[in-house]
Amino acid sequence: MTKQAAVLFDxxxxxxxxxxxxxxxxxxxxxxxxRAPLSMAQARxxxxxxxxxxxxxxxxxxxxxxQAQTELRQQLLDYYQQHICEGTxxxxxxxxxxxxxxxxxxxxxVITNKPEGLSKQLLAHFPExxxxxxxxxxxxxxxxxxxxxxxxxxxDTIKVDPLHCLYVGDAERDIAAGNNTNMTTLLALWGYIxxxxxxxxxxxxxxxxxxxxxxxxxxxxxxxx
Numbered sequence: 001m002t003k004q005a006a007v008l009f010d011x012x013x014x015x016x017x018x019x020x021x022x023x024x025x026x027x028x029x030x031x032x033x034x035r036a037p038l039s040m041a042q043a044r045x046x047x048x049x050x051x052x053x054x055x056x057x058x059x060x061x062x063x064x065x066x067q068a069q070t071e072l073r074q075q076l077l078d079y080y081q082q083h084i085c086e087g088t089x090x091x092x093x094x095x096x097x098x099x100x101x102x103x104x105x106x107x108x109x110v111i112t113n114k115p116e117g118l119s120k121q122l123l124a125h126f127p128e129x130x131x132x133x134x135x136x137x138x139x140x141x142x143x144x145x146x147x148x149x150x151x152x153x154x155x156d157t158i159k160v161d162p163l164h165c166l167y168v169g170d171a172e173r174d175i176a177a178g179n180n181t182n183m184t185t186l187l188a189l190w191g192y193i194x195x196x197x198x199x200x201x202x203x204x205x206x207x208x209x210x211x212x213x214x215x216x217x218x219x220x221x222x223x224x225x
Contacts, residue, residue: 005225006133006160007101007218008151008183010169011112011119012047013192015094018122019047020087025080026054029072035059045194048171050113051076081118085125091190093212095128100215102131106222107158109134111150113173116140133158146176151183166221168214175202184221188214 012018023043046053051073056064101108116137123129134157136150143149167178170191178185187204190211208217
């Protein structure tokens with residue numbers, strides 16, 4: 001591996017605000033089964049937990065335990081696939097941060113628990129991702145975050161030592177995955193974090209309050225390597 005640096009990102013709630021489309025997909029399933037819809041505030045807090053997290057909240061924990069969970073999850077994913085980028089967009093400042101990385105020839109990529117096929121379909125809507133050096137989805141290999149294997153696969157693909165990688169994410173599993181591979185971890189506080197999350201226990205190396213500050217935060221990290 002070379003000593004060049006790289007920045008790796010979670011996707012939902014970190015680079016892209018996907019909650020509008022994920023919430024709509026969840027509400028489609030909930031309406032189909034005569035359940036009340038989730039609010040956008042709920043969708044934003046739950047979207048990092050994927051289809052199961054959204055549906056479990058909508059059905060309620062007790063009711064959810066009695067449901068055909070695999071079937072309901074597939075209903076959500078099927079609807080989401082058909083409406084994958086109707087309300088999704090970059091968080092403010094993220095485009096500029098990715099452009100800055102490109103201008104400085106710094107490799108960057110995405111490690112997400114979103115299925116690889118859905119991830120590729122979504123990223124195709126944004127030309128900025130043409131410069132993405134690696135994409136590891138939730139089903140690219142058998143392991144998912146917080147397991148270190150997806151992180152190590154990404155590093156091996158772009159030939160960068162984990163010690164020279166910054167991993168940016170908004171969920172506890174993101175920080176754990178980065179810490180498990182000795183990456184520097186940056187918690188995206190603009191993401192899908194709920195009031196119940198005790199983020200101080202996640203042990204992120206760095207915090208970034210606003211997405212507009214990401215470019216400067218990355219620059220500061222690079223200057224200290």
